[in-house]
Amino acid sequence: MEDTFDPYLVEESSSAAAAFPAKDPDHGWQKVTYAKRQRRSSNAADPNRHHPNGLPHAGDSSHVFASVEQKALERRRALESATAVAVVAEAGTTAPRSRPAAATSDDEDDDSGAEASRGGQENGEAAKKVKQKKPKKPKVTVQEAASKIDAGDLGAFLVEVSVSYESQQDIQLMRFADYFARSFAPVSGSQFPWTKMFKESPVSKIADIPLCHISESVYKTSVDWISQKSTDALGDFVLWCLDAILSDLASLQAAARGSKKSVQQSPAKAQVAIFVVLAMTLRRKPDILINLLPTLRENPKYQGQEKLPVIVWAIAQVSQGDFAIGMYLWAHFLLPLICGKLSGNPQSRDLVLQLAERILSGPKARPILLNGAVRKGERLIPPAALDLLMRASFPSPNARVKATERFEAVYPTLKELALAGSPGTKSTKQASQQLLPAAVKAMQENNPELTREAADIFIWCLAQNPDCYKLWEKLHLENMNASVAILQKLSSEWKDYSTKLSPPDALRETLKHLRAKTRRMMDSSAPYVILGVLYAYLLSLSWTPDTLRMMFASKYWLPELPGIAKMFANEMTLASAWIHLLAVDLFAARCLMMV
Template sequence: MENFETNMNEDHQIPAANGAADHGWQKVTYAKKQRKQKPNDSSSAAAAAATPSGASSSARVNGTDKAYVFRSVEQQAEDRHRRILEAKRAANAAVVDAGKVKSKHRSDDEDEDDYDSDEAEGNKGDKKAEEKKVKQKKPKKPKVTVAEAAANIDAGDLAAFLDEISGSYEGQQEIQLMRFADYFGRAFSAVSSAQFPWMKIFRESTVAKITDIPLSHISDAVYKTSTDWINQHSVEALVSFVTWSLDSILADLAGQHAGSKGSKKGVQQASSKSQVAIFVVLAMVLRRKPDVLVNLLPTLRESSKYQGQDKLPVVVWMIAQTSQGDLSVGLYLWARNFLPLVSGKGSNPQSRDLILQLVEKILSFPKARTILVNGAVRKGERLMPPSSLEILMHITYPASSARLKATERFEAIYPTLKEVALAGATGSKAMKQVAQQILTFAVQAAGEDIPKLSREAASISIWCLTQNADCYKQWDKIYLENLQASVAILKRLSEEWKELSVKLAPFDPLRETLKNFRLKNKNAMGDGDPAHQALYRDGDKYCKAILGKVSRGNGCMKAMAFAVIAVAAGAVIMSSNAESWDWKKLSVFVNSQFPS
């Protein structure tokens, strides 16, 4: 610092001493500029050193001497600057060295990665090539049909399997049935969906054809082994199994519908391989135990899960299976589940066709009419209840403007189904109740302005009168409310008296009813609508005509009875051995002539 102050003093003194020579002017210089001009200053210093001592003082002041004054300061600054630069260089050198090492490692790693990647890509390409070669060489699996898979089922192996699960799961019938289904599932596991497109088959085939699908491929030995084992199970367990099977089929149906619509989130389709087995075991259960579906009928009718046009073919197929096992059960289910659909608002040509095909299939069985008429009542219930007859009658005899293509087919099956609906023991308590139920809607239908329907309903009404004398009282109560229908029935009685009189005897209930009708007609003739007045007059006319026939009929019958008795008595007197006469045969003859 002392040197710095000394130099500063000297620097101030020099301009003062030379002020006269410079006339008070001095050149201003900057230390920073001088540092930049250091090479020039150095050369100036060298020149000054070569200058003789006798040179001018002004040259020293403006040149060498001024540089000498700031030399120590500049040197310190340069030293400090040099140290800073050296420190930076050292730091930069360390960073560069570290970067080079790291870059070298990275480069080595990348080289290794590139090598590994190239090697992996090469291996992958080799693997793809190998896989391609393997795929090309791999032989295609042979297509297995339902018939081929069914032919491989051994009845002995099946029997052994059923014995095993019966012992292993004793008392657990539902598990046994599931294992039974698993057995057939494995047997048909090689059958692809293309070999059993059941939806397409059901949609494009007739009911007569789908009835035997796919059970027609099962051998008699396997079928008998299976059905004998099924027969050992309770109805409750079988109902549960049939419900599970039906739900599985409908799940597959929903899955295929979702797939056909291109839904991205469609229901996952059940394996068609398992559906073959389910159709097989379900058919065997329904044929061996038809009553199972009778127990399931309320669920089928009430749950929307089992209703709809898309589900109809499946339910038709199921009822067709029961009809194979028991014809009566098939008609019972058809009348209660399908016949109401025909008359419903949602009826369409496709559903009507399927429903008609099913009942036509049932009625086409050998001796179907005899079997159904004789079994018209099943476990206390009629195969064709009165409500079914009412629906059938209106479908068969519609107005001319409402006739459909299916009408002719209903006309063809109507006589047999009507006979089943009216079959039963005459005079029995059950038939008396049926007659009263039928009379209610038959009288109403007889009054409709459809000639064929009116005639048919009048005929059925007269049948009710032959079954139960109480039907006369029922008719008497509704006479005025159904005047047009009652006149139609009276007209039919009058015109066909010869054929009907035998069935209507004895005539006492009829005679009393006709007298009541005449009294009602007489009381109502003075009042009311002119159209009704005409009906009252027609009704009274037919009542009078029938009463006359009833009176004449009684007189003729009495005369004939006396004649027969007289002939019989004369024969007995003339006979030498009256004991040789067969009095039982005579009694039968008399009764046949005069039915009570």
């Protein structure tokens, strides 16, 4: 499409141009001006608009914040320069970062300067926090901290404490523990993970922790001072130490389980010190733990599988000071635990057996234990403990476990300790009177190995105490199987027992009495009365279908019954025949006993 020229438009434009006066040099164009900008520039150029101090007049609203902006700019520049100098000084780098460009637009907000100032402060503080690094403290082990303890300084401290708190031994012991807490202050928790060590290390290793790091001079100074304290004060101190250790154990377990319940946890330095002072106290005064034995048994605070390693460690410290007291605590407290409440826990059983093996393997342990087999009228291995050991060492074949062989290994020595003592003494008589009924009960359990061992202990009781013969007569009628086992053992091993039961007059008289008791029992009508009661009871039960089936199945118990089962019309008469056959067997047994 082609463009066309319209002459009418040219004429119209020329006529409009002719309408303007000829004197207008701009030919009708106007200059655009901004009155606000002109007013601002004129105000800045007028020096009379400001006070002599440089501040603008109150009525001047164009630059009300000019002085504030100026001061903010100066502060920002000073802060940036200080930040740059600090960065160069610390990092050793080159020039500081470039400052942010200032706003040049006239329309920029007046608060931008203040915001930039705050931003510069925050950036400067962040840079300082990142660059400042605290020097790492060197890790101090328990051994290093223990090596710095001076025996002379400790002795002077203990003398001062003893004088300052002469009548307050409990405070003296607390200050004693506090001295070691300050000595082990540099030790961190990672250097003494006692719960992990107790769980993963054998008893032979944990028994010397952490006392193995204490020098001989420091140890001697400490135990000599401990020996001067009263039994009551030391007992309270030992309980306080155990409570602190178990409290730390509870807090560690709560943290491992993620429990929200907060438990106060002692620092590592306090734990090291508590273990050290507790070990020293128990080794120097081992009988303290015997006095606390009722508390350990009755208070649930000291019971439980998770607390057993701490108790085993404490008894191991006692055994280091006295083998006999350590064995006493093992037999009276630990052995009943693994044969009772913790019988099904292999870890607990292993821990307790390790302690027994450690005590028995000590230098000259056997003669020391035998010499102290009876302590203040109490035996190291009481009759109840020997009964537990006998059953653990000679279980039924289907009840054997891995620990059975270890029980069998320590059983002979522990049995020797339990039976140690001179015949006729008070402790021996008491032990024999308690062991004889336990042996009779063990012989009734249809376990050949246990029966032989129990029979041997039964004969020992007869040799130690003549009153045991009378006790045998009382138990004979209710435990005839035990009497048979004893007589068989005596007849087969009479050469060995003849010297122990010499003179045999008491045994001969007892056998006569036993035979007379048996004859009187067979002559009496008591068996028939019992049989009649049983007969009536079975008849009362025979009216149920289940009981009839059971009685009919009982024909397999007696060899005579299957052949005569056809003689009876129903199951009721068959049950009656079964009862009568029992009566015939009982009568035959009576005739044999009378021969």
